[in-house]
Amino acid sequence: MNRAASAFGIRTYSQGELTLDLESDIYQKLQQQSIKFSDLLQQLTDFIRMLESGKQKYNINPYSEKFNRGIHILGGNNFALEFLPRANLALKCSEGQWNAEDPRKQFLRSIELAWEFKTKLNEQEKALLQICPVYLYFQTEFRSALFKRVLFMPRIEGTPLGKTETGFSPEFCQIFNIPSLKEILCQPQFALHRSLDPDPQRQLLKIQSAYLFQHLSQRGIKILSLNQKNILAVSNPTSQQQQYVIIDPTADYCLPISPAYNLLTAQLCRFR
Incomplete structure (x- = not known):
């Protein structure tokens, strides 16, 4: 051996x-x-x-x-x-x-x-976001x-972000400096995103994920594959916090939809 x-x-x-x-x-x-x-x-x-x-x-x-x-x-x-x-x-x-x-x-x-x-990541961020x-x-x-x-x-028991109605929790949005879905709905730079997607809710969640991608990139953490499907919302019964777990952090370059989307959309996330 x-x-x-x-x-x-x-x-x-x-x-x-x-x-x-x-x-x-x-x-x-x-x-x-x-x-x-x-x-x-x-x-x-x-x-x-x-x-x-x-x-x-x-x-x-x-x-x-x-x-x-x-x-x-x-x-x-x-x-x-x-x-x-x-x-x-x-x-x-x-x-x-x-x-x-x-x-x-x-x-x-x-x-x-x-x-x-x-x-x-700082202690508040580590308490809310983890890698599987x-x-x-x-x-x-x-x-x-x-x-x-x-x-x-x-096996992480949770709900994919893409299947939630409200996206990231208010606490998560505050700590990671991410706008809520309602705020994204009012941001003019994403008008084309919203109009081209037949599922407006899905597009809002994808934009929220791109905001997280941008925030992590600023910390020197690149997760090009980040999207609303590979982030699980998990309830922590001990802390009563809503936590999030990234379950697949590798980019799929045969189908580079998420890497391309994140890199392009993150540029628009700079305007608040």
């Missing part, structure tokens, strides 16, 4: 046709439990075969995949993988098609952004496998 360490404490293992990337906390837990990595690879292989046979049963994607690129968003609340901190998991599974987004890029970028949020954690990335080159690449994450 080959192994290597990389930035942010990521550990990479390979054995034959299998490759495994581990987030640093998961690696430490495996070390404490004295789990053999050959046994771990076998356990993950068996688990993914179970997912393949039940891909419809475990589907949790709130949006349909329009371009059939072999990406499946699966999840469950009681998966028996004892080395992970939670049994509630979300899994991004790729069939490995050439034009599909790469879950490994999401794994690496999520870990990098978690560090950027920790070092570049990632646990591990699994890859197989076996032709018989349906899922060639799988990203393991905790």
Whole structure:
């Protein structure tokens, strides 16, 4: 078995046709439990075969995949993988098609952004905005496998921003200096945006996301993929705050709609 360490404490293992990337906390837990990595690879292989046979049963994607690129968003609340901190998991599974987004890029970028949020946002901002954690990335080159690449994450129970009626909460808007949907509706620079979209509410939420993109960019944090679909609104029962979790921070350059939209719309967000 080959192994290597990389930035942010990521550990990479390979054995034959299998490759495994581990987030640093998961690696430490495996070390404490004295789990053999050959046994771990076998356990993950068996688990993914179970997912393949039940891909419809475990589907949790709130949006349909329009371009059939072999990406499946699966999840469950009681998966028996004892080395992970939670049994509630979300899994991004790729069939490995050439034009599909790469879950490994999401794994690496999520870990990098978690560090950027920790070092570049203030305490109020960090309390309201987070990056969805990632646990591990699994890859197989076996032709018989349906899922060639799988990203393991905790399952976040929330509502996509695009399915909310009011957008970001008043507290979030105040702390991140983002206008409310009512304020955006009155801003003349977005008249063309609103007139071209047959769904005015969707367009307002997309503009709000572009404001967040601009704010983060000013802090040195670039998330070109940011949109109303990959931001989850999550209620925190402890703090009674409405929090927001970004669940996919990687840009899809095969379908560069969000990167292009954010870069162009952010220029208009400068005028208040």
